[in-house]
Amino acid sequence: MIDSLILNLEHRDLLTDDEKAHLRKLITLERHFARGEDIVQERSRPRYSTLMLEGFSARYKLTQSGTRQITALHLPGDFVDLHAFPLRLMDHGIMAMSPCRVALVDHGYLTAITEGMPHLTRLFWLQTLIDGAMQRERIVAMGRKSAKSHLAHLFCELFMRLKVVNLTEGYSFSLPLTQQELSDVLGLSIVHLNKTLQTLRRDGVLAFESERVTILEWDRLSEIAEFDPTYLSLQVEPR
Amino acid sequence: MIDSLILNLEHRDLLTDDEKAHLRKLITLERHFARGEDIVQERSRPRYSTLMLEGFSARYKLTQSGTRQITALHLPGDFVDLHAFPLRLMDHGIMAMSPCRVALVDHGYLTAITEGMPHLTRLFWLQTLIDGAMQRERIVAMGRKSAKSHLAHLFCELFMRLKVVNLTEGYSFSLPLTQQELSDVLGLSIVHLNKTLQTLRRDGVLAFESERVTILEWDRLSEIAEFDPTYLSLQVEPR
DNA sequence: CGGCTCTTTGATAGCCTTCAAGCCCAGTGG
DNA sequence: CCACTGGGCTTGAAGGCTATCAAAGAGCCG
Numbered sequence A, B: 001m002i003d004s005l006i007l008n009l010e011h012r013d014l015l016t017d018d019e020k021a022h023l024r025k026l027i028t029l030e031r032h033f034a035r036g037e038d039i040v041q042e043r044s045r046p047r048y049s050t051l052m053l054e055g056f057s058a059r060y061k062l063t064q065s066g067t068r069q070i071t072a073l074h075l076p077g078d079f080v081d082l083h084a085f086p087l088r089l090m091d092h093g094i095m096a097m098s099p100c101r102v103a104l105v106d107h108g109y110l111t112a113i114t115e116g117m118p119h120l121t122r123l124f125w126l127q128t129l130i131d132g133a134m135q136r137e138r139i140v141a142m143g144r145k146s147a148k149s150h151l152a153h154l155f156c157e158l159f160m161r162l163k164v165v166n167l168t169e170g171y172s173f174s175l176p177l178t179q180q181e182l183s184d185v186l187g188l189s190i191v192h193l194n195k196t197l198q199t200l201r202r203d204g205v206l207a208f209e210s211e212r213v214t215i216l217e218w219d220r221l222s223e224i225a226e227f228d229p230t231y232l233s234l235q236v237e238p239r
Numbered sequence C: 001c002g003g004c005t006c007t008t009t010g011a012t013a014g015c016c017t018t019c020a021a022g023c024c025c026a027g028t029g030g
Numbered sequence D: 001c002c003a004c005t006g007g008g009c010t011t012g013a014a015g016g017c018t019a020t021c022a023a024a025g026a027g028c029c030g
Helices: A003-010 A017-024 A107-116 A118-144 A149-164 A180-185 A188-201 A218-225 B003-010 B016-023 B107-116 B118-144 B147-164 B178-187 B190-202 B218-225
Strands: A029-033 A038-040 A048-056 A057-061 A068-074 A093-096 A102-107 A172-174 A206-209 A212-217 B029-033 B038-040 B048-054 B057-062 B066-073 B093-095 B101-108 B171-175 B206-208 B213-214
Touching: A003 A017, A003 A048, A003 A118, A017 A118, A017 B107, A017 B213, A048 A093, A048 A107, A057 A180, A057 B057, A057 B118, A068 A180, A068 B118, A102 A107, A102 B057, A107 A118, A107 A188, A107 B118, A118 A149, A118 B057, A118 B118, A149 A172, A149 A180, A149 A188, A149 A212, A149 A218, A149 B190, A180 A188, A188 A206, A218 B101, B003 B016, B003 B048, B003 B118, B016 B118, B048 B107, B057 B178, B101 B107, B107 B118, B147 B178, B147 B190, B147 B213, B147 B218, B190 B206
Parallel strands: none
Antiparallel strands: A029 A102, A038 A093, A048 A102, A057 A068, A057 A093, A172 A212, A206 A212, B029 B101, B038 B093, B048 B101, B057 B066, B057 B093, B171 B213, B206 B213
């Protein structure tokens, strides 16, 4: 159940048995969301944080003109909404991109962790910092890379993150996003996203059909993306 | 000395005298950096975190082709590099954009805070989450707003943040950035940044000369920017 | 008065958006 | 079983925003 979160954390630091036990106690309340449903609404004040157990979700904002920008994608094992704990008031929404199963973790319980389990606190903090690092990569890609490179980068990142939680099969993984949704991640129009995707396919580095991505040539893809996984902090060390 | 950080935190939650006393003890080592100097280098493993006391600094990444993207600007009172504490290995650099005075805070001391001062820990965590919120705003602006709107948004944000630490005079503030540097923040070419800046000047909403910004019409500027300060978490409440 | 960096301007090219329409496919209902 | 329907995908064309190239003005410092 909670295994994905533990996998996520254990890729960054060692966990004691006691800490794992506490993590397992996190999940007292579970909820399901249908594709397209809001998991957390903008301007709400959640009293619990949500942890992804199954499915994909997205952090997003809408502009006045009604366009959408997705600022982050969240996978099983991501503590999606740890942000709401210190932030209190949500400045953005979180939507289920596929059928989702999530755990709701009461903020009172999180407060208790900050008061009694400093190491676990630092690891939770770390998770939100890695979110920040991923956002910085997105900013760099949006500002200084081509659409093709940006898209390649996104696939590289998703592959690495899904691998951590054992959701890859070889160089292939499930990605339940439409091209419209992908374009909202990259900040491109759907037409241009489609054409960019096709250049990657034509180059033979990638296949993407029926919600499944297969990376055909990792080396060329990561070269196109200028992908350097340092920012994902995938090293076990004392934190 | 440490006043700016305290101002920053006190705009988000109440601090006890004991907490303030601990904050004042943070600064044991102070350093100066010249404009253009690296405060923290990419791929380094800092043993201390840096806190801005005076001046502006920028978080940046370079691409293979040598272009630069600035992912965040940091002002006095910003705990710039709290990130390095749980992240350990820097995936980006931090550069002084003006002469800077910074405090170096030993990570051992921060660990002690996470172990003995849970509320202060949550407030430090909050600071990094606000950094994340600002990055999300940048992503939205880069992906779904025009250059003009994005630039206007940056000025709105800087104004609000500088106001918190008493570095504004009326609607005016010092901004020691060249247009080249501004263009690296927005992910635009310097030529286009210049032309965009001039449309804001021509509209009469803003003046920017000799490193000083004056907002002439806040309402119109924030309308152009679609600026909503919610993401800055400028509310005092229990965290 | 140079020499430097920063700013500004003009011209051209290209990436990306928008608009529009056709295609594919799965689900639905007759 | 098959036409119908709707969402998602694909393609083409035209236009606009932004990048690049180039060069001239402006301000500062030695």
